[in-house]
Amino acid sequence: MLEAHHYLGSGPLCGAQLRYLVRSEHYGWIGGLSYSACARRVESRDEWIGWTEEARKRNHTFVINNSRYLIAPTVRVKCLASHVLAKCQTRLVDDGERVYKYRPVLLETYVERGRFSGSCYRAANWKYVGGTEGRGRKGTGATVKDVYVMPLQKKWQAVLCCCADGKVHVRQRVAQKEPRDWIEAELGGTKLGDARLTSRLLEMTGMFYDKPLANIPQACGSVSATKAAYRFLDNENVDWKAILQAHYEATEERVKENSLVLVAQDTTTLNYSTHPNTQGLGPIGTKSKKVRGLMVHDTMAFTESGTPLGLLNVQCWARDGIGSKHERHKKPIEEKESWKWVESYHAVSQVQKRCRNKSLLVVVADREADIHEVFAEQYNTPDGAQLLIRAERSRNRTVVDDKESCEFLWTKLEQQPVIGTREILIPPSEKRSARQAILMVRTVPVTLRPPMLKKNMPAVRVWAVLAQEVNPPIGIDGLEWMLLTTVAVKHEKDAYERLEWYARRWGIECYHRIIKSGCRVESRQLESARRLCNALAIDMIIAWRIHYLTTLGQETPDVPCTVYFSDSEWKALTTFANKVKEPPDLPPSLNDAVRLLGKLGGHLGRRGDGHPGSEVLWRGMSRLADIEVAYELYTT
Template identity: 45%
Template structure:
């Protein structure tokens, strides 16, 4: 979990609890120092962030994740001291010249004479009667050459969130979190009441602002660019600030003490807004994963760029609810009015989008990709029909032929291992067709690709290429079917900065040319390099068969079409397979032409490229899981944007069940605990075997998945094979109920 910008993983929490267990009398200050050292939690100048750490420890204690040692009744510095005014105070009237030289000095030691004088002046003369400043701070004492102490100023860390200030700066929430340290606050400003000198206030403010940047940088290692201050209008008018060219930008809400205060800002640099509004790179590869959480949703979405922890916790809860009850609508899945309303508010929140949710999941997917030498990334398009939702805004026609059906178009890209295990979603493009674009298909040759839906293939490849750059030890291959056979895609893949491979099945209608010869004729004339056999499953009335295939491959220079007449041919490799002597009743024998940018130098590599392409069907299985398992068409939301946000959660949930299905085949002998929580696999065992006693050690993952399939309706006969994704969806839903009952019964058994 993330608190005050730091990740507190389970190992970190265990280490903190271990420190407390070893030293039960440890002070909270010493504990915060040790935790800062443990987490390397330091400010830009290398000092430990003790106060931020102490706040985080209090929050962890409040949540019950750690048990802080008992706090001492009081500390010496907390005792309220009545400071006697023992410094001479003069009564002065006139102009600035009567004061002689005026010195504004920073206080370097809390034990100095100037420090004691500063506290005495503030506590005796400042209207707040409090000299306490929080966080990073610099205090200034003001002295007159002739009359001694005449005033005091104090600067400290800025308010974390302030509506009027934030609106004037115009920074994003991310920028505010990253750059708030460059804003400081003028928290105390005092001129001794007996000193009545015209223009003194504006003079002192100007002199202090001239040096605060340098002094702050010297003490803390970075230079502030903006100063804020608040003026209680019931006491002061803020004339001194206005006279010093401070900017009045609005009022506070007055939530703390019921008094709305004027907010003033003073820029210390000309480019202050540019500095405050700049954001760190937010692309893939910059997220911080939470790998050791027991909650799968937190592991999957832990790096999400939402800066409100409540939104993160809501996302984890929604993902869990959708996973446990995938075929239910939102109220049924969430269970209870509060959780349901929370889910609807989450999907309505403008800060939460499909891209933000899926980017976090993709960060976790990249981590899984790095464990493989080769990863396949098929992309495909599917239609999401929401015709039963006529009140949902911003939907569009899903067919070029008529406009009876409405919905959204989804073009997504998944990552698969060579064995077919889905690793996660890499890209998702969702759009609604404009009803006014009817007839656009007939004009497709007149339009640039940027104005056509074909652009989806290039966007997906660019995303895969971006991810490939983050995984230099892994070959990632983008795969497309015949619809992806567009020259622009090959042109994109041959760029010098392209790290991802490309594999596309070619359609005969594309009329591809090699040395002026039709591609199909050219490859048919090549020498046969070998044969292999594939199993073709039953399809309708056509019986299953073992098909004998011939294989040819060659490197070719793919000639550009007329619209690319100025471009050079592109070097690719063609792999051509064709069924030999098909049965007489087979009207469409198997015949594939594959083009790839990954080199093919022998039969083994050519056959491997064919195997790669067969993994493309994994994305179709995923789409079926998403539609029939998640029942996404039953999501009742008011606009297409909200549907997209809900769809992002459903896509990750659908991947998880598909991942579980294939994981049971890839590593069947692994313990069930690699996927199921302890209470889940124990509840599963008790439910299936009708026993109240669960084993001490988990069963194998394959056994657990078969049990889930069994309670989902899978018969488990030899001819049935392994349970599929839809059957497992039903089983997961029943397992959720069984787990709830198991927890209830075991809790009562262990109770008093």
């Protein structure tokens, strides 16, 4: 079975080995697992264990590698893969002792990035401890893999770190040197299989960040640097998912610093129709428009006040074609684009589990996410993230009460009394101007029924909040939000708070404008979708950084600007903008620095102009990069 269906075949395996076949009463033989001796040296694993060189040589046999795992591709049962893993590891300890006369203490496995996500291991409570360096037995050039481990007993470290003197010696972690700038702090741990590729990534990110409006040759500044950038984007060991993985990990650290984190999901399209020679694109929009490009579904974490903490999940793909509605109904949810919402929720839930004692994560999404599978996933993941989703009226959702009577969701809410009114700011968009809207609010707990064709799914208890605009401007449709949340709404202030949470979702739409207009990702001229995705990963991190500055300056205006700007940046900025020869002795506040940067980008700073926006800030950053170079030449 492994030989026929596993991409690595059934072997060869090294050292002590155990093999299992998986059989179901209903499906017959459905899968197989192989275990073998562990890898001798893996830096991320050894550091996590705390192995000294002596302890590693003495005790490495107690670590068993799950070297092959397969569920037959014809079998599709939810949670089956993680269930089989859990069942197998309960047998593994006794079988290891029976066959090899010792009891395994720790399991390890290696998941190839770009090919698999490792979701079944995470669901089975395996722990991610880092990545490999991309070096195999034959040297560099091997694929980079994620490393997962699973302790098989509580005192595993006492066994694995025991030395010849009978004492436990745990290696102290090497102190990490201070990163030289935010780029190294964010991406310095990227695993691309070769340290030179990581260095090139940091260099390219710096060049793209200094000139966010420039194309690749303009940003690189020389023929040699441009050629190196194109080689990097085309390198088979460079994977956009690996680039973003380092950013995800940095985002998670920022998430842990906040007790409440709002995680917005949204989908956008990237139009590359002006580049007809680019390979690997797919249709976007309708058949009649014949527009080609890429689909991007991203998930960004925000503080309660709206400061973006970074991305937690990105999915990027090219459509094979635009199918008919009839064809889509025949497909299982895992094969539909709608699965993106479930996959993203699952990624956020993994972060929630790791932050369970520090942060509450609430996934916020628009009407497209109003599919029962998302609510069912949350229902089946009690320790996962919470949900706040705007309902789609055309879905005609129905709810049931304690007496099993059924009625439409909107009918149920419109029968409830108004608990109060709330004023909310509606930000500007391409189709509307900014305005203050007064909303009348109703709320009630409801139980969502699964759709008729999905009766096997659970009914889900949620709180519904209906907000309808009072006296909207003439000629403008009034705002109406039907919000469904798994976070309890027990009081009037809770309902108002959920409205404010949902309003933060606009932050991800602003982020998409920065990606397209600020980083100009749709102007990238590359030969393949894979190269575009590699460049997009860099641009998405830069766009987050610009968005972060825009909101941070408003949220914490009085902190020193050194929380964002380097010493050379703020000194160059203040001397140039204020037309003085020497910078001040102390750094200005973040608010003052942001306004000076906005001034470089064309922000006039008049009383009614408000805070500098993303567009003028990224223009200002393009100028600041050159000003900083001139300042350093002048002062050295």
